[in-house]
Amino acid sequence: DFMNAIDEVRPAFGVSEDELATCLQGGIIHYNSYVDQILREGQLFVEQVKKSERTPLVSILLHGAPSAGKTALAAKIAIDSGYPFIKLVSPEAMVGMNEMSKVSYLSKVFMDAYKSTLSVVVLDNIERLIDYVPIGPRFSNTILQTIQVLLRKQPQKGRRLMILATTSSRSVLSQLDILNSFDGELGVTNVGNHDELAHILKELGSFDSREIQATTRELEMMTGTKKLSVGIKKIILGVETALQDEDKCGRFASVMSRAVREARIVYDD
Amino acid sequence: DFMNAIDEVRPAFGVSEDELATCLQGGIIHYNSYVDQILREGQLFVEQVKKSERTPLVSILLHGAPSAGKTALAAKIAIDSGYPFIKLVSPEAMVGMNEMSKVSYLSKVFMDAYKSTLSVVVLDNIERLIDYVPIGPRFSNTILQTIQVLLRKQPQKGRRLMILATTSSRSVLSQLDILNSFDGELGVTNVGNHDELAHILKELGSFDSREIQATTRELEMMTGTKKLSVGIKKIILGVETALQDEDKCGRFASVMSRAVREARIVYDD
Amino acid sequence: DFMNAIDEVRPAFGVSEDELATCLQGGIIHYNSYVDQILREGQLFVEQVKKSERTPLVSILLHGAPSAGKTALAAKIAIDSGYPFIKLVSPEAMVGMNEMSKVSYLSKVFMDAYKSTLSVVVLDNIERLIDYVPIGPRFSNTILQTIQVLLRKQPQKGRRLMILATTSSRSVLSQLDILNSFDGELGVTNVGNHDELAHILKELGSFDSREIQATTRELEMMTGTKKLSVGIKKIILGVETALQDEDKCGRFASVMSRAVREARIVYDD
Amino acid sequence: DFMNAIDEVRPAFGVSEDELATCLQGGIIHYNSYVDQILREGQLFVEQVKKSERTPLVSILLHGAPSAGKTALAAKIAIDSGYPFIKLVSPEAMVGMNEMSKVSYLSKVFMDAYKSTLSVVVLDNIERLIDYVPIGPRFSNTILQTIQVLLRKQPQKGRRLMILATTSSRSVLSQLDILNSFDGELGVTNVGNHDELAHILKELGSFDSREIQATTRELEMMTGTKKLSVGIKKIILGVETALQDEDKCGRFASVMSRAVREARIVYDD
Amino acid sequence: DFMNAIDEVRPAFGVSEDELATCLQGGIIHYNSYVDQILREGQLFVEQVKKSERTPLVSILLHGAPSAGKTALAAKIAIDSGYPFIKLVSPEAMVGMNEMSKVSYLSKVFMDAYKSTLSVVVLDNIERLIDYVPIGPRFSNTILQTIQVLLRKQPQKGRRLMILATTSSRSVLSQLDILNSFDGELGVTNVGNHDELAHILKELGSFDSREIQATTRELEMMTGTKKLSVGIKKIILGVETALQDEDKCGRFASVMSRAVREARIVYDD
Amino acid sequence: DFMNAIDEVRPAFGVSEDELATCLQGGIIHYNSYVDQILREGQLFVEQVKKSERTPLVSILLHGAPSAGKTALAAKIAIDSGYPFIKLVSPEAMVGMNEMSKVSYLSKVFMDAYKSTLSVVVLDNIERLIDYVPIGPRFSNTILQTIQVLLRKQPQKGRRLMILATTSSRSVLSQLDILNSFDGELGVTNVGNHDELAHILKELGSFDSREIQATTRELEMMTGTKKLSVGIKKIILGVETALQDEDKCGRFASVMSRAVREARIVYDD
């Protein structure tokens, strides 16, 4: 039954759009210009892979704070590429596998990709894929080396491959000396101020204009600033929790102010 | 016979209430307002999972000193949720398993949970689940990574899951960089003063009012304060030991004063 | 034949009195009041396990210097409990087993214990059970975690269990963060002065009153004090060695004075 | 299927020219005198192996910054040798193999080489072949030792072997004490100034003279210098990315100026 | 054939006198009073094991510099004991075994010993038995723990066992915290001065009186002292080397003076 | 086929002269008096093993800088011994074996040697045999321990064994505490000055007297001294490379001056 479980996670050839769709459950809200810029640059690389004769392989790293929206943006670029082969490699798909199975799984995905003329592979959450933990630090060097080589392995003649990887620990990847293996990087930023926050709340539709104003005003009083640095995923979660409370605005403000405080603690480190 | 032993610990589908009940042998004594607040916040998350469309997965960490009552409170929230699938994952259930069996066991529990529309999984004593020991420090990175990924793995469409985890080493989890994987935290506090202690002794029923007064007075003389910081589980144990002695009150006071002293030593570290 | 060897060490159900008896080869000499106090406190816990409804599991740690008599006292408390199931788990019984066999063996002992209504398990020499060595330090984390969980695993309803553990490295257990898993501790002290030594020599019967006087006088001259800090087991060994020599008293004094010196060196560390 | 995958990478006897050709996709542009010098020295060693009676085995290390063109130059020397047996050993060919398979694979390649009278083996990217990672540092000592011994193992009488290895971490090889095992070294340098850059752009053919002038002028304004230190591979990649943009020259200058900045950061370390 | 090799080293029941005899190839030369004293103390313990009711197990450690004669003295005590079961456990007998085989081998020897009423086991060169190496330091904890437990494991009722162990790294054993497991220690000293050296040369018979005088006089001139600190085994080796040279005395003096110098270097550390 | 590969390296009984001959491809040039002295001392030990009754086992370590000629000298002594059993154990013969196979291989060689009345075993390049690498440092303790015990294991009665080992890392062996296991040491020195160099060039025959003079004069101008410290193997290699160049003398001088510089850098460390 455990082996069956592994079988279940083996995807059909080239089809990973369902998985990518669940990464986009919250949609893409265009709450500032960086969001558009990342998507535009992503599209540029998509074109380069499709057209250039000299660079049939291009690998890009999306990095940013936890919950900043990295996975969703990578998924968006991949889906919008229109390539025939699209595949998401995520830690969730490898639960319960041992090191060697994970390596086989990774190799298999890329061998499949090399069979298509035009492919995109998303390597989500690299530090989790390699089982990284800061105490030690410990990680699977076997998986790391596999990824590092796959990032550089040229597809056969006539085949083209784009690799999109995400991480919330760029500095760890730097220490692991793997940044050199990427051809480009895209930085994903947190939601940065109350205007962007208001934009998001409006789009989500659970607060009306008055409530948005009330909430941001309360948040400003609590934090003493109109700035913040919170990932979009945390904002969406906070909205949902707030919806269970009678005092929707009050609870959302209090949840956000706690997130703001935690971000500050991290900055002080 | 050893493999049989493992079989014995495999629970029937979705039924873990017996195990949860034994975590509640001492009941829940409402000895201060924090106890109620934790249960209330727990219920709020229970509602969010049940109702929100955007957050079908919510994971909460209960942290506090050893014996503070973390497991009992997590069990209480889980039982009171009324969800059809309730499961306790505890180190005790995994005695004698090797690392890979533990990973399979964990995966199995979550795969079962994903089959129910509404599930709650309690991960009791995370540092024990990952075999953490401060010398080294050493721990099972394989189990840690599995837990970390399971805390974030979205159930299939239409399924909802709440995860309640407990730990008496929040700082260790912080060093392991796993706190980010939780959506929320609830702090469980020790019994803090003689009023709360008296409340508990009264509820337990082994001391009458006069004895309670005598005991707390003696304790105050021994420690020089009406404050203490002792877990409710230690208080219940102390009462039972005291019952075997002829000088019930004297022994209880002496057992408590030793617990107070030990707590101070820990604080001085 | 090696597997047979393992089979041989598997005890019959609930019977370990022979092994416990060999731990008591030197009997229990009541050479000071601490000896009686330890036995009395041990008996109190025996009663608590037998009678209390709320604490069906109690675990106690006996700690003290090497040779202080820890194993003998634990064996005495266990035998005197009168419980139907009595079992000694010692490193000697596990010679030649690998880590996994030791874990199975430990699990098996406790599963057997849970089948009896009233059981006592003695875990002798915990640092040896976990293969602890100060260089590194190294130890079997697998066995440590198993013991740590077994110390807290509640027996099924209606079953009661007392665990007596011994160690000569309490500070190591503290660093391993396992002390919290015990419900109580009993400190076993060395023989501390010439009066206690004389008491022991008299009980052992190999020296007459005059010889005892001669010996202690010579020892005082050698060490310059009537104090000492030597384990009872070393005293018994010294007596036996002395018996082979013509100058019985002289050799015993010289053996003891060396033990006193060594104890001092350790204290200076 | 995984074993099949390994089979697929096993090369036919002595034929590795296809793989070597893909290493030369960008051709060899003679953008400065060092390029010619390296090729000339390489040819000298080729002659020595072919003719000398006393040195049937010669091993050479090509070292230089990432993307400097090491692999291409090693491939060029190997192909131009005209030896009957030519083989490339690259990390990409070993993806998914475990340590022992890699050792077997390496041994097999050399055993094949020893069968030919005149052979050249290219060991591409030694630090990747040995799974080196700076955290720890960790690497496969088994593979390292195999390589170190193969670098010194004399072919049977009448057989001659040239080994060309590449690395972008010469200092790591020095710490691993493996430099002594090479008979000679060739340093590969980065593209160093705007003249060399202009030479390359002209050869690649995507920019006309005017555009080249415009681009280098813009780059000089951005970086404040006519010097740079960028690998030829990065320059080729930059050209291809620029071709997707409307403002070809502007984007190429901006991509290059970023590469110059990154090189400076590395130099400051 | 390798397994056969292991079989070959398995001794017949209780017979190890041949092996012990080869440890005594150089005989025992009574070159100073310590030699006699060690043998006398050894005999005392032999008696204790044979006669005492309370100490059926006694373990003694012989420690001293490399080549000091530890193994020969242990062998002598064992052979002279006259016990029916005598067994030498040496690293040489375990060449080519893996860790688990060594543990089985050790267990087997002791199980055999427990079957005899009176046994002596010699554990030669403990640091080599546990594969100790100072870099790390590294050693087999599995074998160490096995030895440590076997040193304390009481034989069944009516059986008696003496254990003689040797080491040239007492400080290592101290760091490994294994000294406590021995009941006694015997220090073996180097040859200390020219009188003892002359005594040995005379006994060995390769030098006549005049040659001995010439040699020691030359040595004194070379080293500037009549003292030395060289193991008896090195002296015997030096004599044999000298015998091949024409200038027997000159070469012996020069070999000895080098040994004296090396000893000084070690002392300066 | 891999197992076949291992089979191929297994030598026929007692015959290793071919392998030893390839170690002597460059012959032995008597370029200074040390060369003769080493060979003479080697012969003395050869005699001792053959004749002495008390020392049937003698082990000697040849140590010196890389390329100094250690292996050739050990091979020379072994071949000239005239013993019936001669065997070379080299890292090259063990390529592709795992740790356990290497241990078996080593054991096998010595078991074969013990069967001959008179044997010599050459352990070439000990630090490579034990897979030593300075980062860590890491090495195979299993192989190290096997070698250390084999260096001391007495052959059966009537059998005699000489062991010649080589190393270019005597300080590493010292840290591994293995020097004590050797009965003697022989230091191999580098070529030290232009006279010795001229001697060698003359013997090799590729330069005539005038060319030798021209070359050494040029070298002196380049290095500013008539001293050097270069291994003979590097000199032979330099000659062969120079022969490919038109300017034979110029290139040889430049190759040598680089070797001199590198030696200085090492000395400065």
Ligand SMILES: Nc1ncnc2c1ncn2[C@@H]1O[C@H](COP(=O)(O)OP(=O)(O)OP(=O)(O)O)[C@@H](O)[C@H]1O
């Ligand atoms: N502009 C946006 N960019 C990214 N995500 C967005 C945006 N607008 C809405 N979202 C939603 O926000 C969520 C972002 O979550 P996502 O998992 O991508 O974050 P993440 O950075 O990958 O988090 P983690 O660090 O946990 O991996 C998704 O549900 C996504 O649909």
Ligand SMILES: Nc1ncnc2c1ncn2[C@@H]1O[C@H](COP(=O)(O)OP(=O)(O)OP(=O)(O)O)[C@@H](O)[C@H]1O
């Ligand atoms: N208000 C309360 N909160 C928690 N536990 C309570 C409360 N009142 C009574 N109890 C009882 O106290 C005990 C608490 O023990 P519990 O095992 O939950 O502590 P814990 O913090 O999980 O301990 P540990 O650190 O050992 O895991 C239970 O028996 C529970 O029934």
Ligand SMILES: Nc1ncnc2c1ncn2[C@@H]1O[C@H](COP(=O)(O)OP(=O)(O)OP(=O)(O)O)[C@@H](O)[C@H]1O
């Ligand atoms: N009062 C006493 N307390 C303990 N042991 C006693 C006492 N009187 C006599 N003895 C005898 O002394 C010996 C104590 O040895 P024991 O093995 O219990 O010591 P230990 O502390 O467990 O030693 P170790 O540190 O080696 O485990 C036993 O033989 C026991 O019979």
Ligand SMILES: Nc1ncnc2c1ncn2[C@@H]1O[C@H](COP(=O)(O)OP(=O)(O)OP(=O)(O)O)[C@@H](O)[C@H]1O
């Ligand atoms: N003079 C040159 N030297 C080297 N490569 C050149 C030269 N001219 C053009 N090229 C092209 O530049 C590219 C160099 O890439 P190559 O893979 O050899 O770099 P590398 O140093 O091995 O990179 P890495 O550090 O990633 O291994 C090749 O495509 C090659 O064809």
Ligand SMILES: Nc1ncnc2c1ncn2[C@@H]1O[C@H](COP(=O)(O)OP(=O)(O)OP(=O)(O)O)[C@@H](O)[C@H]1O
């Ligand atoms: N008085 C003596 N004590 C010990 N050995 C002696 C004595 N007289 C002669 N010998 C001879 O000296 C040699 C001592 O060697 P032995 O192997 O016992 O030394 P060791 O200390 O065990 O060496 P190592 O440190 O290598 O284990 C033996 O051959 C022994 O026969």
Ligand SMILES: Nc1ncnc2c1ncn2[C@@H]1O[C@H](COP(=O)(O)OP(=O)(O)OP(=O)(O)O)[C@@H](O)[C@H]1O
């Ligand atoms: N006097 C000499 N001593 C040693 N080798 C000599 C001498 N004269 C000529 N040679 C030749 O020099 C070469 C020495 O190489 P050898 O492999 O023995 O060096 P090495 O010190 O073992 O090198 P490495 O450190 O790589 O193991 C051999 O080819 C040998 O035939």
Ligand SMILES: [Mg+2]
């Ligand atoms: Mg993500």
Ligand SMILES: [Mg+2]
């Ligand atoms: Mg708990």
Ligand SMILES: [Mg+2]
């Ligand atoms: Mg004990």
Ligand SMILES: [Mg+2]
């Ligand atoms: Mg390359």
Ligand SMILES: [Mg+2]
């Ligand atoms: Mg010895």
Ligand SMILES: [Mg+2]
């Ligand atoms: Mg050599």
